[in-house]
Amino acid sequence: MIDLYSWPTPNGQKVHILLEELGLSYKVHGVNIGTGEQFKPEFLRISPNNKIPALVDADGPDGQPLALFESGAILVYLAEKTGRLLPASGAQRYTTLQWLMWQMGGLGPMLGQAHHFRIYAPEKIDYAIARYTNEARRLYAVLDQRLMQSPWLGGNDYSIADIAAFPWCRSAKNQGVDWAEYPHAKRWFDAIDARPAVQRGLAVLAEQRKPLLDEQSRKNLFGEAQYQRR
Structure with a gap:
């Protein structure tokens, strides 16, 4: 059994979707980051970086429990555990990992900043909004x-690279992105969105997420609570 500690954000949804695609048994524990x-x-x-998602697999390598954040x-661990959605060898394996790293190092962080400065920042800073909106549009153009x-x-097959990038693109409008400018990416997005396992993954914990309206939530997510040494 896999114990998943998560919340319905793009990074959490990646893992929710993969677990549903793989049909693995798991128990989800909501971690309300607000x-x-x-x-x-x-x-x-389990997660010393105080970020979701994290998991504990009771049946890890060599039959021993494994905790991961x-x-x-x-995504790589679960794909390799099951032998699915990540090629075992060859060029397509490394191409898939390349695009996974692109999402982790570029698409996710930059779209997150665009979303933050456009939607959540208490002050509207024109330079930051322009900087991250332009970077979001550049990344969508790469995609x-x-x-x-x-x-x-x-490459030719749906993989963990697609699963990783997809949830971040669900808020394109809030990132200042017009899908009409990116028709190939929109075709890809719609194909993923139509998958039943993806819809099941997006539904995980979705009813528990509430709008971030109070000052304490802002402190927990963006303010002083993040920087306390623990």
Whole structure:
């Protein structure tokens, strides 16, 4: 059994979707990042970076329990555990990993900043909004160019690279992105969105997520609570 500690954000949804695609048995434990549950000692023992998602696989390598944090590492682990959605060898394996790293190091962080400064920041800073909106549009153009050449990010087959990037693109409007400018990326997005396992993954914990309206939630997510040493 896999114990998943998560919340319905793009990084959490990656793992929710993959677990549903793979048909693995798991128990989900909601970690409400708005109320500060990510700072609890029991969660920090699993995820010392105080970020979701994290998991504990009771049947890890050699039959021993394994705790993992970082969504990209979790995707690779689950794909290799099952032998699915990541080629075992060859060029397509490394192409898939390349696009997974692109999402982890570029698409996710930059779209997150665009979303933050456009939606959540208490002050509207024109420079920051322009900087991250332009970077979001650049990254969507990279995505569109790749998907003009290939049906999926890793090549001919749907993979963990697609699963990693997809949830971040669900808020394109809030990132200042017009899908009409990226038709190949939109074709890819719609194909993923139509998958039943993807819809099941997006439904995980979705009813528990509430709008971030109070000052304490902002402190937990973006303010002083993040920087306390634990």
